[in-house]
Amino acid sequence: AIGFSRYEVGMISIAVAEIATNVIRYALPGKASIRTICAGKGIEITIEDAGTGIPDIDAAMVDGFSTHSEPSIGKGLGAAARSVEEFIFNKSDLTGTSITLRHFLKPVLDDTEVSVKSFPAVNAFFNHDQYIIKPFHAENLLVALSDFREFGAQSSSYASIFKTVVESNYMDSLDTLLQKCQLALRENNGKYLSQTLLMKVFPDRFEVIRCGNIGLYVGSEVIQRKPIDPSLFLLNGEVVTNGSLVEVFPRRTETTVLIHSDGISLPNILNMERNTSLDQQTRSLFDLSALDDDDATLLVVRGKYAC
Known part of the structure; x- marks a missing residue:
């Protein structure tokens, strides 16, 4: 809605779906928030869950990594991170995990x-x-x-x-x-x-x-x-x-x-x-x-x- 291309919308959707699917399967209850940032030139999505955290974040960012036998919708958090401009772990511990995704319109440096x-x-x-x-x-x-x-x-x-x-x-x-x-x-x-x-x-x-x-x-x-x-x-x-x-x-x-x-x-x-x-x-x-x-x-x- 703020001007992303269809491709960018698709990539953002992949990132959100990958994380949300993990929350629904393993870490309910969860919640998500979305807002525009940078004077409407970017979008920020934060997803939180009530699971037990990710023991090894570095390992979890490797394509195909999973601690569960069920397949995910894609290649995991690594693929989600590559789908957006910023992928931030706010926390991941025994009280749950919080991840923020940010993506911005392509820079147009007119000035x-x-x-x-x-x-x-x-x-x-x-x-x-x-x-x-x-x-x-x-x-x-x-x-x-x-x-x-x-x-x-x-x-x-x-x-x-x-x-x-x-x-x-x-x-x-x-x-x-x-x-x-x-x-x-x-x-x-x-x-x-x-x-x-x-x-x-x-x-x-x-x-x-x-x-x-x-x-x-x-x-x-x-x-x-x-x-x-x-x-x-x-x-x-x-x-x-x-x-x-x-x-x-x-x-x-x-x-x-x-x-x-x-x-x-x-x-x-x-x-x-x-x-x-x-x-x-x-x-x-x-x-x-x-x-x-x-x-x-x-x-x-x-x-x-x-x-």
């Missing part, structure tokens, strides 16, 4: 422009800079820029690990998301990523967290705040900080944000013309500021939201 220029160093064949652009929740955006040069010949493999973690956990707070990325890289390679920036773009604000020398401009001025040291970020798997690691900037009318790797050398003050296409401006800035001896990436986000 946000994004442009990227990224090339390897002169005479180099591989670009160690990697970026991610992920719209979510119909009107928001997650952007990441990282330099994987320190991982050498395997940089593309570790960039893939990083991307998988980001796209699987994008709803986490940025400090938690970065922690998960660093843990995944350390488990696979024994080292942290020292050059990275993660940013979430909302209608009223930008949230940013960064390590190393990834450059950041908000509006026309460079943000000089010292980034966090990745070697201090984790200690025994825990975040180590005396305050918030996340920088928050208000998103004013026509605010422009520039993010760049250390292969870009920009002036301290920038004037972005509004009467020129964003791609043209990004290309011109890149041509003027890219260094020959390093991989260079310039990512620009521009919008028309008012606070």
